[in-house]
Amino acid sequence: MTYIAKPKLHHPSLQKNAVGFTRRDYEGRVSTLCAGCGHDSISAAIIQACWELDIEPHRVAKLSGIGCSSKTPDYFLGQSHGFNTVHGRMPSVLTGAQLANRELLYFGVSGDGDSASIGLGQFAHLMRRGVNMVYLVENNGVYGLTKGQFSATADAGSKGKKGAVNTDNPIDLVSLALLLGASFVARSFSGDKAQLVPLIKAAMLHRGATFIDVISPCVAFNNHAGSTRSYDYVRAHNEAVNRLDVIEGREPIEAEQPAEGGVTEVTLHDGSTLRLRSTGPDYDPRDRLEAMNFIAHHQAQGELVTGLLYINPEAQTYHQHLGTVATPLNKLGTRELCPGPAALAKINATLR
Amino acid sequence: MLTATNDFVVKFANVNGSGSASANELFAKAILRMGVPVGPRNIFPSNIQGLPTWYEVRVSEAGFLGRRGGVDLMVAMNPQTWAADVAEVEADGYLLYDATKPLPASAFRPDIHVIGMPLSGLCAKHYNDPRQRQLLKNVLYLGGLSYLLGVEPEVIEQLLGEQYQGKPQLAEPNVQAFRLGRDWAAANLAPIGLHVQRADRVGDRIFVDGNTAAGLGCVYGGATVCAWYPITPSTSVAEAFEKYCRKFRTTPEGEKKYAIVQAEDEIASIGMVVGAGWNGARAFTATSGPGVSLMTEFLGLAHFAEIPATIINVQRGGPSTGMPTRTQQADVLSCAYASHGDTKHVLLFPEDPAEAFEFSALALDLADRLQTPVFVMLDLDIGMNQRLCRPFEWQESRHYDRGKVMSVDDLEAGKPFGRYRDVDGDGIPWRTWPGTHPQRGAFFTRGTSKNADAGYSERGPDYVQNMERLLRKFVTARAMVPQPVVKPGPRPGRYGILYYGSTSPAMDEAAQMLEAVGFPIDLMRIRAFPFPESVRDFVRQHERVYLIEQNRDAQLRTLLVNEFELDPADLHPVLHYDGTPITARYIADRIRASFAADHVEERAA
Numbered sequence: 001m002t003y004i005a006k007p008k009l010h011h012p013s014l015q016k017n018a019v020g021f022t023r024r025d026y027e028g029r030v031s032t033l034c035a036g037c038g039h040d041s042i043s044a045a046i047i048q049a050c051w052e053l054d055i056e057p058h059r060v061a062k063l064s065g066i067g068c069s070s071k072t073p074d075y076f077l078g079q080s081h082g083f084n085t086v087h088g089r090m091p092s093v094l095t096g097a098q099l100a101n102r103e104l105l106y107f108g109v110s111g112d113g114d115s116a117s118i119g120l121g122q123f124a125h126l127m128r129r130g131v132n133m134v135y136l137v138e139n140n141g142v143y144g145l146t147k148g149q150f151s152a153t154a155d156a157g158s159k160g161k162k163g164a165v166n167t168d169n170p171i172d173l174v175s176l177a178l179l180l181g182a183s184f185v186a187r188s189f190s191g192d193k194a195q196l197v198p199l200i201k202a203a204m205l206h207r208g209a210t211f212i213d214v215i216s217p218c219v220a221f222n223n224h225a226g227s228t229r230s231y232d233y234v235r236a237h238n239e240a241v242n243r244l245d246v247i248e249g250r251e252p253i254e255a256e257q258p259a260e261g262g263v264t265e266v267t268l269h270d271g272s273t274l275r276l277r278s279t280g281p282d283y284d285p286r287d288r289l290e291a292m293n294f295i296a297h298h299q300a301q302g303e304l305v306t307g308l309l310y311i312n313p314e315a316q317t318y319h320q321h322l323g324t325v326a327t328p329l330n331k332l333g334t335r336e337l338c339p340g341p342a343a344l345a346k347i348n349a350t351l352r
Numbered sequence: 353m354l355t356a357t358n359d360f361v362v363k364f365a366n367v368n369g370s371g372s373a374s375a376n377e378l379f380a381k382a383i384l385r386m387g388v389p390v391g392p393r394n395i396f397p398s399n400i401q402g403l404p405t406w407y408e409v410r411v412s413e414a415g416f417l418g419r420r421g422g423v424d425l426m427v428a429m430n431p432q433t434w435a436a437d438v439a440e441v442e443a444d445g446y447l448l449y450d451a452t453k454p455l456p457a458s459a460f461r462p463d464i465h466v467i468g469m470p471l472s473g474l475c476a477k478h479y480n481d482p483r484q485r486q487l488l489k490n491v492l493y494l495g496g497l498s499y500l501l502g503v504e505p506e507v508i509e510q511l512l513g514e515q516y517q518g519k520p521q522l523a524e525p526n527v528q529a530f531r532l533g534r535d536w537a538a539a540n541l542a543p544i545g546l547h548v549q550r551a552d553r554v555g556d557r558i559f560v561d562g563n564t565a566a567g568l569g570c571v572y573g574g575a576t577v578c579a580w581y582p583i584t585p586s587t588s589v590a591e592a593f594e595k596y597c598r599k600f601r602t603t604p605e606g607e608k609k610y611a612i613v614q615a616e617d618e619i620a621s622i623g624m625v626v627g628a629g630w631n632g633a634r635a636f637t638a639t640s641g642p643g644v645s646l647m648t649e650f651l652g653l654a655h656f657a658e659i660p661a662t663i664i665n666v667q668r669g670g671p672s673t674g675m676p677t678r679t680q681q682a683d684v685l686s687c688a689y690a691s692h693g694d695t696k697h698v699l700l701f702p703e704d705p706a707e708a709f710e711f712s713a714l715a716l717d718l719a720d721r722l723q724t725p726v727f728v729m730l731d732l733d734i735g736m737n738q739r740l741c742r743p744f745e746w747q748e749s750r751h752y753d754r755g756k757v758m759s760v761d762d763l764e765a766g767k768p769f770g771r772y773r774d775v776d777g778d779g780i781p782w783r784t785w786p787g788t789h790p791q792r793g794a795f796f797t798r799g800t801s802k803n804a805d806a807g808y809s810e811r812g813p814d815y816v817q818n819m820e821r822l823l824r825k826f827v828t829a830r831a832m833v834p835q836p837v838v839k840p841g842p843r844p845g846r847y848g849i850l851y852y853g854s855t856s857p858a859m860d861e862a863a864q865m866l867e868a869v870g871f872p873i874d875l876m877r878i879r880a881f882p883f884p885e886s887v888r889d890f891v892r893q894h895e896r897v898y899l900i901e902q903n904r905d906a907q908l909r910t911l912l913v914n915e916f917e918l919d920p921a922d923l924h925p926v927l928h929y930d931g932t933p934i935t936a937r938y939i940a941d942r943i944r945a946s947f948a949a950d951h952v953e954e955r956a957a
Contacts, residue, residue: 029808058794073798074808081786082796083630085623086649092620096627097786098634099577099611104631104787122623132525210497238667292895314436325607329576330632330785331936334751339600341746347568348743351356351558 008333018054026051029077032071038190038216038231039069039138043076046136047108048079049200053248060105061097065090065119068145069138069216077107085113088119091126091135091153093306095318097309098131104132105204111145116152116171121162123173127180127279134203134210134319136175138190139227140218159226174309175307183208183315187289187306189234190216198244199317201306205246205272208315215304230303239298239323241283245275270348274308284310353465356443357546358413360424362497362546365437366490367430369630375490377514377738379497382507383411384559384740387551391417391857393737393933398584398677404433413551416856417704417740421937425501427493427548434459446544448500450494452476462717467498467541474532474792478875479525488529494634496535504548505534528693557707558743562734563638565705566664569712570636570745571600574752575662577635579613579624581643584676584715585732586666589638590614607744616645621767622661629660630797632757632785635715636662641683642672644690651725652691655822656799658772658781660719660726663687664712667731669931676939678931680734681853684907687727688881694799696826698726698833703856704734704742707879711834721754722829723783731902733933756782763792771795772805772818779824812883826882833880836887839863841872846892849943850887850923852878854933855900861936873943881911888916897923898946900939904929 014022016165026047030227031040050060059080064070066087073082081174085093094108115123115137125137141154150166153173159164177185184206196214203210217223217232223230228237242264264284266274291310297307325332354360362379374393391410397403408418425446428437441464442445451468460466472490475485492513498505505782509527516523528709565587570578575707580590590903594612599607617619621637628635639647644665654661667683669675673785687699698718702710717725756771756776763784769792784793795806802816803809823929839864851859856877866873891897891912899909906925913920924940928934 002541004742058787058790062625079794081784081794083627084624084796084798086653089623089650092623093614093627095626096577096579096629096633098627098633099613099624100628100631100633100635101669101785101787114394121616123619125620129613197811220775309806319611323606323608324611325603325609329609329611329628332574332576334574336609337576337601337752338572338750339596341748341886343600343746344746348556348558350759351560351743352556 005287012184013122017051020225021051021057023047023051026057026077028073028075031075033068034220036219037068038140038214038218039072041190041193042138042196042214042226043218045196045200046076046245047198048193051093052197053201053204055105055204060107062107062109063094065111065114066080067111067114070114071110072138073262074111075336080292084315088117089145090114091119091122094133095126095131098133099324101332102132102324103328108135110135110137112137112139112141112148112151112153112173116173118123120152124176124180127177127182127211129318130181130183130209130316132209132320134200135213136200136212137216139173139214139229140222141211141227142218142222144218144221147270148301152239157227157229159224161221161224173211174297175292176297177211178288179307181209182310183312184210185212185310186308187213187215188303189238189306191231191235191251192238193304195243195306198246201246202244202308204273205248205268206311206313206315207269207317230312235306237303239256239289239303239305241305241309242285244308247273247275249301256339263347266311267307268313274311285309286308289314353545354389354442354446357547357549357917358548358551359409360411361420361422362425362427363423363437363440364407364427365430366405367408367432368399368403368405368846369489370399370403372429372490373407374515375494375845376409377509378511379494379503380409380637380650381511381559382498382503382740383409383529383548383556384506385511386504386548387554388413388548389415389417389553389740391739392420393733394652395932396677398675398739404827411548413553414863415553416857416861416936418856418861419933420861421561421935425544427497429493438464446546447689448496450489454898457820462518464535465544466947467491467500467544469533469536476538476676478532484525488525491526491529491534492880494823495530495535496537496541499534499537500541500544502549503545504550505530510648515945550768554740556743557740559738560705561588561700561736561738562705562708562730563588563666563736564592564663565708565744566638566712566730566735567730568596569709570662570664570716571596571806572709572746573634573713573716575636576618577611577613577624577628577633577636578637579615579621579635580638581615581616581618583640583643584665584670585736586638586643588736588899589664589666618646619650620645622663625661626650626654626659627653630786631693633820634660634662634720634752636712636716638664638666639785640666640668640676641670641686651697652693652695653799655691655695655697656693657797658723660723661744662715662719662728664710664728664730664840666735667729672761675931677732680902680929680931681855682903682907683729683731684903685910687729688911696882698722698724698829699729700834701729701852701879703853703877704739706744708734709744714834717753718829721753721832722780722825723755724825729853731854732862756780756946758782758784758788758793760789772804773791774800774819774821774824778828779821779826780828781821833884835884836879836890837877839875839889841874841910842867843872843873845872845894847871848874848890848897849877850876850878850890850897850899851900855902858934858936858939859900862939862943864910865936869929869944871947872943878908883912883915887912890918891918891922898899898926898943899923900926900934902928902934
């Protein structure tokens with residue numbers, strides 16, 4: 001029951017991060033999702049990532065659409081403002097919020113129904129505008145809240161719980177995000193926390209349109225033989241292209257491990273370094289065309305490629321495109337915004 | 353021969369894309385510069401080139417700026433619409449046409465005065481370039497008209513100079529063509545019975561279109577985010593906002609204190625406005641009826657989640673492909689009750705560009721103070737036509753009222769916060785913006801399914817309590833919106849007229865027409881929804897109340913009947929909805945006919 005908040009009592013020995021918060025401070029209300037839902041693992045990964053990154057919770061704004069995944073922002077970062085918006089339209093709300101205050105970190109959580117069907121249009125335009133945010137899709141290939149309909153990411157040939165076979169071609173949001181200009185594109189699996197937490201951290205450090213597709217099996221409606229989004233299927237067909245370490249810029253340089261074979265280092269805007277230990281043959285995540293090719297190639301073989309698939313560390317944000325002032329627009333008042341009566345008198349004079 | 357000084361109607365019938373618009377506008381402006389008020393209207397097709405378009409100019413020293421009805425002088429330049437244009441001229445009125453090729457007598461009417469000018473012939477003789485021949489033909493008839501009506505040529509030449517300032521290669525041929533037309537008319541024609549005479553009746557008023565005014569109002573009102581999708585007739589609102597922002601909101605370094613997004617559709621537009629409003633920026637969108645239809649789900653969310661949003665709705669004839677270039681007041685109900693669930697929204701009804709400016713700025717204040725969507729209900733007639741109106745005003749001392757927003761200091765001081773608590777008894781709760789305080793004031797925003805502290809709740813009593821508070825808020829709004837404007841008749845009347853928005857200038861003239869024939873009437877102009885109690889009182893105080901609207905179904909009447917539980921029989925609708933702006937004669941004729949019917953009933957009784 002989400003209206004029952006978790007007890008505020010914290011064990012005094014709980015470890016605090018650099019900004020004085022314990023891991024518990026990043027938690028939300030008790031989840032109402034089904035026991036074993038992949039989405040809860042993702043919430044836990046978000047909590048872990050924010051705590052490790054020393055982000056003050058109130059510096060994050062969480063936004064979601066509608067669906068099981070869109071309920072989850074209530075289950076993490078309880079000290080952040082959140083907004084459960086309209087089905088498939090969270091991207092526009094997030095865009096408006098980002099325009100109003102460029103200083104906060106925007107975390108959009110959506111699902112495959114919310115983003116790949118009703119929200120495909122807004123998803124596309126959010127990515128092509130380069131809105132600075134993390135957009136995470138909890139992808140289970142099924143409509144959970146309405147009990148088991150196929151979503152647009154369900155693979156052709158996958159079987160529903162009652163045996164119905166999906167004949168429609170799937171939409172691959174990762175490929176789409178790449179095509180549309182997202183500057184950080186990754187895929188992971190809710191059951192692989194070791195991969196997911198660093199990916200979320202890297203995503204939150206990146207500036208630009210950031211997309212993470214997380215395969216998150218639905219225990220109620222899509223975790224059976226014949227489903228290509230079940231735990232078993234994903235574990236068997238997951239090909240990780242790389243493993244990621246995030247080294248924040250403010251840490252002393254000596255903390256870094258010496259470079260080793262198969263490691264690519266990518267420096268972000270704030271000086272943080274991403275160290276990618278490639279498990280695939282010479283995979284370079286800075287090559288967009290190669291990434292698209294690689295994903296399509298493995299997809300044809302029924303394999304899900306996970307890891308950081310693409311990053312452009314030089315990406316521009318929507319605010320940069322628009323040329324807005326550094327001060328958040330919501331902090332500008334009458335003095336900064338109103339041209340005043342003298343200017344109006346001049347305008348009147350031109351209209352006579 | 354029809355004679356009138358400073359009180360007549362000229363209509364230009366043209367083909368769109370032929371360059372007539374600027375010449376016709378110049379004609380209207382020249383009369384204004386002579387101190388005589390004019391009310392011009394474009395009646396144009398949804399097309400770029402080749403279809404019929406009209407420009408109607410009401411010249412009125414008395415200051416009536418609406419359409420009067422009827423045409424005293426038709427400038428018939430479009431063969432496609434010739435028959436209808438000739439038929440529209442008042443008996444004994446005038447028709448100016450291009451007489452280069454002779455027309456049979458059957459093309460004219462015996463009861464009107466026909467004036468021919470060989471416009472194409474003169475152009476062909478003096479200009480070689482086909483484009484020039486086409487464009488300057490318009491300036492040529494302007495020359496002819498200036499002679500026929502007595503419009504001072506110096507005024508027109510000065511206006512041409514202003515229009516082509518810094519472009520002598522354009523100014524020169526235009527002035528030459530103007531003189532050519534005027535000289536030809538002076539040599540071959542005589543002035544007609546319609547006459548423009550210099551007066552001093554314009555004063556300090558300005559001449560501007562409502563969309564420009566609304567865009568400027570949003571700049572003055574402190575909007576920083578504009579998200580919109582192109583749709584006639586609203587597009588120029590966003591364009592005006594951008595133009596004035598570029599001028600007034602750009603730092604010396606070239607950085608912008610505003611963000612304008614041309615969104616992928618109207619759903620995204622309102623979504624961005626809602627996101628920005630949630631996050632503490634003043635945001636607006638400009639759209640028309642079809643756009644509002646697309647926005648309705650978000651409007652419901654904004655209503656329930658209590659998020660400020662300003663929507664400039666420039667109304668047109670529906671539906672989607674309907675009559676995008678024609679005017680109506682047909683979105684009253686779809687905006688007042690937009691969305692699913694129990695929703696009601698604040699509507700403001702400006703009468704002209706001056707109020708379009710004021711109400712747009714006010715809407716941004718009201719949206720913040722009431723934490724709800726606010727509509728500025730413009731229409732094409734106000735939005736896309738230049739109108740003479742009082743100058744824009746702004747008080748130096750005016751500051752944006754951001755409403756009940758808790759600051760970091762409030763929260764730090766331990767001021768209790770519950771997002772949906774009615775602590776002040778006015779139904780308006782306090783809110784916090786994201787990122788305000790590290791430990792306090794954060795909440796999760798949802799439509800309903802919440803308690804007064806924004807916690808998740810599906811309990812019935814929590815839902816009801818919230819909905820009752822929203823109603824209280826709507827009652828609070830009554831006193832905050834612009835109050836009705838009453839114009840009592842010369843004697844305490846039994847009859848009253850309610851009207852709103854763009855009907856205003858035609859109503860002014862209609863009231864005078866009615867009074868002249870012995871029907872004094874009290875007027876009340878409604879300026880906002882929710883309606884203040886004074887509207888109900890006005891209805892009760894009059895034996896008979898007419899309600900003038902520019903839609904088929906008397907939508908504001910439905911709203912009045914519904915909100916005040918009035919007897920529908922107490923409101924007599926006078927409706928005009930053919931897509932053209934309502935005329936004074938139409939209103940006066942309908943009401944006179946209704947009176948006449950009453951008298952027949954009275955005698956029969």
